[in-house]
Amino acid sequence: KQEVTQIPAALSVPEGENLVLNCSFTDSAIYNLQWFRQDPGKGLTSLLLIQSSQREQTSGRLNASLDKSSGRSTLYIAASQPGDSATYLCAVSSNTGKLIFGQGTTLQVKP
Amino acid sequence: EAQVTQNPRYLITVTGKKLTVTCSQNMNHEYMSWYRQDPGLGLRQIYYSMNVEVTDKGDVPEGYKVSRKEKRNFPLILESPSPNQTSLYFCAAYTGAEAFFGQGTRLTVV
Numbered sequence: 001k002q003e004v005t006q007i008p009a010a011l012s013v014p015e016g017e018n019l020v021l022n023c024s025f026t027d028s029a030i031y032n033l034q035w036f037r038q039d040p041g042k043g044l045t046s047l048l049l050i051q052s053s054q055r056e057q058t059s060g061r062l063n064a065s066l067d068k069s070s071g072r073s074t075l076y077i078a079a080s081q082p083g084d085s086a087t088y089l090c091a092v093s094s095n096t097g098k099l100i101f102g103q104g105t106t107l108q109v110k111p
Numbered sequence: 112e113a114q115v116t117q118n119p120r121y122l123i124t125v126t127g128k129k130l131t132v133t134c135s136q137n138m139n140h141e142y143m144s145w146y147r148q149d150p151g152l153g154l155r156q157i158y159y160s161m162n163v164e165v166t167d168k169g170d171v172p173e174g175y176k177v178s179r180k181e182k183r184n185f186p187l188i189l190e191s192p193s194p195n196q197t198s199l200y201f202c203a204a205y206t207g208a209e210a211f212f213g214q215g216t217r218l219t220v221v
Contacts, residue, residue, distance in 0.1 A: 044212040
């Protein structure tokens with residue numbers, strides 16, 4: 001059974017720092033991996049999608065990598081800003097479309 | 112603009128009173144799914160659908176029903192809600208690639 005783990009569960013950094021969020025999964029037979037952002041009490045916003053054949057994706061200050069063989073993905077946030085404060089979730093999908101989520105990393109960026 | 116719309120956004124109801132949460136997508140995606148999100152438990156899949164008239168149980172289906180009579184709609188039905196179904200519910204639509212989520216329905220069962 002696929003399990004997704006995110007470390008750390010919470011992170012607090014000063015503004016301007018570069019940071020890395022980690023996601024690991026137990027079954028490497030994934031269809032894709034997606035990173036989401038969730039603000040308190042709100043819905044999920046898709047940040048980056050990495051297909052299983054890809055190794056990384058970039059969008060602005062965000063870069064996500066995928067290493068299927070080791071069952072790991074990282075989300076790199078450059079030059080963090082207070083507006084980046086949110087919970088970040090990773091999810092892996094199988095070819096049946098089922099999405100399995102990690103518990104999330106709650107990020108606080110202090111001004 | 113790709114959109115998944117859930118209604119209502121907030122709902123307080125009493126134990127045993129049947130309710131339906133609607134979900135509609137404008138992307139013609141085949142896959143749709145319902146999740147609930149609880150503190151400390153994360154997002155858990157309730158039911159999913161791979162196409163019209165094709166639905167299957169997720170990880171926590173007890174107490175819920177769904178139907179997929181047309182591609183754009185995937186309602187979640189609670190026949191007899193109980194307090195342990197108090198949660199934040201999300202509907203999602205996806206192609207098998209990027210997933211799009213609704214804004215959520217916060218349900219309280221008293």
